[in-house]
Amino acid sequence: MNGGQDLGGQMGFGPVMPEPNEPVFHGGWESRMLALNVAAGAMGHWTIDEIRHARESIPPADYLSFSYYEIWYEGLRAVLQRHGFATPAEMDSGASAGSGMTPKRVLKGADVPAVLRRGFPYEREASAPARFAVGDAVRTIVMHPAGHTRLPRYARGKLGRIEAIRGNHVFPDTGAHGAPEAAQWLYTVVFSGPELWGRDADPTSSVSVEAWESYLEPA
Amino acid sequence: MSGHDHQHHHDHDNHFTPIEARVKALETLLVAKGYVDPAALDAIVETYETKVGPRNGALVVAKAWTDPAFAERLRQDGTAAVAELGYGGRGGEHIVAVFNTPDEHNLIVCTLCSCYPWPVLGLPPVWYKSPPYRSRAVIDPRGVLADFGVTLPADQRIRVWDSTAETRFLVIPQRPAGTEGWDEERLAGIVTRDSMIGVGLPEVGAAT
Secondary structure, eight states: OOOTTOOTTOOOSOOOOOOTTOOSSSSHHHHHHHHHHHHHHTTSSSOHHHHHHHHHTSOHHHHHHSOHHHHHHHHHHHHHHHTTSOOHHHHHHOOOOSOOOOOSOOOOGGGHHHHHHHOOOOBOOOSSOOSOOTTOEEEEOOOOOSSOOSSOGGGTTOEEEEEEEEEEEEOHHHHTTTOOOOEEEEEEEEEEHHHHHGGGSOTTEEEEEEEEGGGEEEO | OHHHHHHTTGGGSSOOOHHHHHHHHHHHHHHHTTSSOHHHHHHHHHIIIIISSHHHHHHHHHHHHHOHHHHHHHHHOHHHHHHHTTOOBTTBSEEEEEEOOSSEEEEEEOSSSOOOOHHHHOSOOHHHHSHHHHHHTTTOHHHHHHHTTOOOOTTSEEEEEEOOSSEEEEEEOOOOTTOTTOOHHHHHTTOOHHHHHTSOOOOGGGOO
């Protein structure tokens, strides 16, 4: 969706302001928010793409003014409610109003190191060969889906070149909306700066995106 | 100033900021419902506060600088190569190392969210997740580098990697002159987090 999250090429946000000696967390709530997000996600009821879509569905004015962990808070609330784990009233008060959904699994403290180390690989066995080869010229499709996509606006309808084939990866655009898991070939597609930004480009720059096969057409 | 002081003494009373109170309520609820184990929350926080951070990535870079065979494996399969050093997993299931050269400098961004190679760099800094960086890195990379005090040679191309999938990128900076004969440990000491994102360069003067 063309939400507040799709920031590439927007202007007016001012300079990047690195914080000297930035701590890993700014206050305890950030660390708890990170941990809640990881632990609740480990129940196994939503995909990373579904919660990303929940975050990017925050109204743009809020999205742009929230800190990143506030964005995570709102995203987690949305999926907990959608999947029947908690009501807004419960999440506001912190008091349980009765039983909710039974989770598929609960991440135990002792299992955290192994679960984090294993991660959640996204590559799947392919049932068909890749459509494109390294070096192929491709054009990204033009689309403006109301739902989730990982093709940013600035890279739609652009002429690029396949630089690498990354494998057959879980497809976010459908997986974010509860469809059974599907996978597509994933490519690194590189564009020249002028292809993306025209006469305002740095001519020495190029930009790549990671693009699933259905984002691409032969050029 | 009293308002400022108030903000920073919330641990001693119930005067949480709104977001602190909301996160605390959510944790209380999820623990009460049995959805999250408090010990798991503590273990997750401890992992990213004390165990997984840019020191991991610095050791990968230092090894790549000193061991050409490792550098080649890193180039071919970043995930497998960093696993040799014991790193991998959550937030970095598919790692790709991109090597700076005199002809081309690499810069990593996630314009759509905050994708970042957790196993080798830890959690991303606030600026990496914020609109100024995410908006401008793809259209004005040299301007972004200037915000970090970095100026590249005019004839060095710049390549921006937008992390739009689960692929996670790690920049392998060029080894600076003046580090001949250094061991991996000493080399790792000059590899900053920013140099592995592409917004900084290793500096021999930074060694302590």
